Amino acid sequence: MTSEPGVSVRVPAKINLGLAAGGPGADGYHDLATVFQAVSLYDEVTATLAEDVSITVDGVQAEEVPLDPSNLAIRAARLLARRSGIDAGVHLHLHKQIPVAGGMAGGSADAAGALLACEALWDLGLTRADLIELAAELGADVPFPLMGGTAIGTGHGDVLTPALARGEFQWVLAFAPFGLSTPRVFGELDRLRAGRVLPEPRVADQLMHALRSGDAQALGEALHNDLQPAALSLAPKLERTLAVGRDCGVLGALVSGSGPTVAFLVSGADMALDLSIGLTASGAVRDVRRVHGPVPGARIIDPARGGR
Numbered sequence: 001m002t003s004e005p006g007v008s009v010r011v012p013a014k015i016n017l018g019l020a021a022g023g024p025g026a027d028g029y030h031d032l033a034t035v036f037q038a039v040s041l042y043d044e045v046t047a048t049l050a051e052d053v054s055i056t057v058d059g060v061q062a063e064e065v066p067l068d069p070s071n072l073a074i075r076a077a078r079l080l081a082r083r084s085g086i087d088a089g090v091h092l093h094l095h096k097q098i099p100v101a102g103g104m105a106g107g108s109a110d111a112a113g114a115l116l117a118c119e120a121l122w123d124l125g126l127t128r129a130d131l132i133e134l135a136a137e138l139g140a141d142v143p144f145p146l147m148g149g150t151a152i153g154t155g156h157g158d159v160l161t162p163a164l165a166r167g168e169f170q171w172v173l174a175f176a177p178f179g180l181s182t183p184r185v186f187g188e189l190d191r192l193r194a195g196r197v198l199p200e201p202r203v204a205d206q207l208m209h210a211l212r213s214g215d216a217q218a219l220g221e222a223l224h225n226d227l228q229p230a231a232l233s234l235a236p237k238l239e240r241t242l243a244v245g246r247d248c249g250v251l252g253a254l255v256s257g258s259g260p261t262v263a264f265l266v267s268g269a270d271m272a273l274d275l276s277i278g279l280t281a282s283g284a285v286r287d288v289r290r291v292h293g294p295v296p297g298a299r300i301i302d303p304a305r306g307g308r
């Protein structure tokens with residue numbers, strides 16, 4: 001534990017309840033219509049004053065997080081300092097629970113957490129909307145952890161509109177013992193769909209209706225991810241994980257984002273327990289976690305500064 005005054009931020013992981021992708025644009029990016037939900041699996045980012053910008057990491061898969069300047073949280077801190085015209089340093093400490101390269105935007109969540117923590121540490125007086133704008137420059141998935149809840153993402157997935165969602169949904173997450181690279185999954189999607197004329201990506205009405213009515217059964221039937229066939233093509237073992245869910249009679253299941261994490265929508269504690277036992281017994285997963293969503297976006301948890 002450090003005795004330095006610092007700011008700690010708790011930032012949630014996301015799952016994509018729906019993801020429709022168009023073809024690749026000239027910049028290599030794909031137009032998306034996606035629905036994000038923030039879930040109760042969190043990384044913690046602690047920022048303390050320092051001479052220059054540095055980072056340490058502990059928690060789950062800490063050894064897989066790059067500590068060089070390519071780290072997105074470091075890039076977030078540097079971008080914020082540059083744009084604010086200040087010459088401040090920071091030490092960032094990440095406590096990880098969100099899987100690395102897991103399709104749950106863990107690296108993006110850390111960058112979002114770094115923006116919020118550094119803004120408070122350096123007392124810059126920026127609004128959350130200012131930070132969300134800056135976040136989009138760092139990556140398509142960085143704005144959402146600052147917003148949280150349930151939201152529609154268009155453009156590259158970074159143009160956010162809050163979505164109306166009633167109630168709380170129960171999820172079981174199956175973490176794979178390997179990661180998947182997002183650019184590789186999008187590349188595989190393009191290969192699988194080569195020569196096809198693709199419609200404009202759009203969010204299914206059935207999905208939005210299920211969210212508005214808080215109907216878990218209907219939501220389970222409406223879950224859809226265009227990236228899933230590409231993730232399964234690169235990692236066929238995920239079929240086995242999905243099959244365990246089907247055997248347990250889950251309400252719905254899908255690969256989250258570019259994978260390999262699989263999210264199962266369950267009706268309650270009994271189904272969650274059955275599924276967790278089945279997944280663990282299958283030997284196909286690294287770990288299993290029960291979470292709920294939606295949850296709020298990144299929050300300061302340092303009691304000295306209060307929540308905001």
Ligand code: C5P
Pocket residue numbers: 028029030031032138139140141155156157182183184186
């Ligand atoms: O924006 P971010 O750095 O998170 O994206 C990682 C990679 O995912 C991009 O370099 C691109 O290959 C792919 N991507 C995409 N279309 C999107 C978002 C991401 O092709 N809308």
